[in-house]
Amino acid sequence: MKSLHATKHELANASTQLDLLEEGVRDRLSLPLFQQKMQQADLYPLLATGVEILQINVGKMCNQVCKHCHVDAGPDRKEIMTRETMEQCLAALAASDIPTVDLTGGAPEMNPHFRWFVEECHKLGRHVIVRCNLTIIVANPKYHDLPEFYRDHGVEVVSSLPFYNADKTDRQRGTGVFKDSIRALQMLNAVGYGQEGTGLKLNLVYNPAGAFMPGSQEGLKRQFKRVLKDEFGIEFNDLYAITNMPVSRYLDYLFSSGNFDSYMEKLVNAFNPTAARGVMCRNTISVSWDGYLFDCDFNQMLDLPVESRVPQHISLFNAEALNNRDIVLHQHCYGCTAGSGSSCGGTTA
Amino acid sequence: MNPYYNAEDLKKFGKIGEFQETLAKKFFDYYGEVFAEGALTAREKSLIALAVAHTVQCPYCIDAYTVDTMEKGCSEQEMMEAVHVAAAIRGGASLVHGVQMMNKAKELSM
Secondary structure (H helix, E strand, C coil), X not given: CCCXXXXXXXXXXXHHHHHHHHHHHHHHCCCCXXXXXXXXXXXXXXXXXXXXXXXXXXXXXXXXXXXXXXXXXXXXXXXXXXXXXXXXXXXXXXXXXXXXXXXXXXXXXXXXXXXXXXXXXXXXXXXXXXXXXXXXXXXXXHHCCHHHHHHXXXXXXXXECCCCCHHHHHHXXXXXXXXXHHHHHHHHHHCCCCCCCCCCCEEEEECCCCCCCCCCHHHHHHHHHHHHHHHHCCCCCCEEECCCCCCHHHHHHHHHCCCHHHHHHHHHHCECHHHHHCCHHHHEEEECCCCEEECCHXXXXXXXXXXXXXXXXXXXXXXXXXXXXXXXXXXXXHHHHECCCXXXXXXXX | CCCCCCHHHHHHHHHHXXXXXXXXXXXXXXXXXXXXXXXXXXXXXXXXXXXXXXXXXXXXXXHHHHHHHHHCCCCHHHHHHHHHHHHHHHHHHXXXXXXXXXXXXXXXXX
16 A cells, blocks of 8 residues: 555645545535634634643654555655754754653654654653554564663653454554554563553554544543453553544545545534643644644644744744744644544543 | 435434423433443443344444444444344244244144
8 A cells, every 4th residue: 555645646735635624514514614613612713822742753654554644654755854853853842841752753763863863852851752653663673672772761652553453453554563563562561661660651542443433532441451461461551542533544534435524524513622622732832854843743744834923943943932822723623622532642521 | 315214313313302302301311321331331331232223123223333332442243243142132032932832832732
């Protein structure tokens, strides 16, 4: 499977995605646009509350090609962050008191400067989260020592595992991904991740393998804990239930499976003002592989940079200006505000 | 439009209160409590509901509890096993009456 970008698919174009989302919500479904819904909830404009997390996307290159990927990542994507841009990120961190650095991709580990970057963030005393797809750990011998590397630098590992069996996981993430993910989780457990008393956090991310919303995060966590422990001896700390966002490959799936209208209708009707108040974009800044700033990773993939009144590149980072920015909103935001809400840390309501 | 079993009607279920508000409210309050976490988990209750939906052969309930069990992280194997439980009880309910037939037949036979 190739990326939408490589096949020159129409949905590889961000403005096409935005147009289709708006047209679908407003014209076909006759539902309120997201901005209107936020106005009704007295949440427009949505204001940032500070910058507590610097989420850095170090590149779109990945060893997997997942069907729902909002990044449209894959082995054919060559856009990765340079050391120079990483240095600009480090300068921004050093000049601010942002406590958490959240590294994502693609598979962030495939960036050749990844380990150096983690070490430097660690030296600055920041809490480092790595969004690890698990299979990268077993993909090549040069990655086999990642669990020890993470342990030595106090990294919190957050990993996607959409289901506790091979069938559903492989349908979403590719053949053999479940088996490799289980092996990687066992390797992480072996160095102390997910084990009581070690302080080494291993959190899993659940997202539905289809056109439906996640159920109760607590209930899913209980089920994953039971099955992974009983069948594979695996332990983990938390499970984050994330709603699939109608962006990029998941948007393509919604259209090609005929589920777009019913899925969007469900998201809109499940709008929850409490979830909307807790969305992660309010305390996060997302940095793209080439250093531009966004309110979140989804806005990044939709080419919706932070509002034009504030600096838009990491080289011009100004925490004070960013703290007071208006969040840029569009129809995909319904994904984060539906039901119990959704964020990189799970539910928000 | 087919006047029977229109899938869009499921979304209108909550509107049954238009004709009788008090009883509808009591029903939906009760319904909500029944499916909350209790001695049985919400997940277990959803699988039971899926089985019962097949027993009463309600297409609305089947759609609703297929989605609900998927949202609650049930596997496709678990969902189909729930349907087999419904089928086994339905089949068993017929077959157990075979004893009645046997009793009667033996009563009338030499």
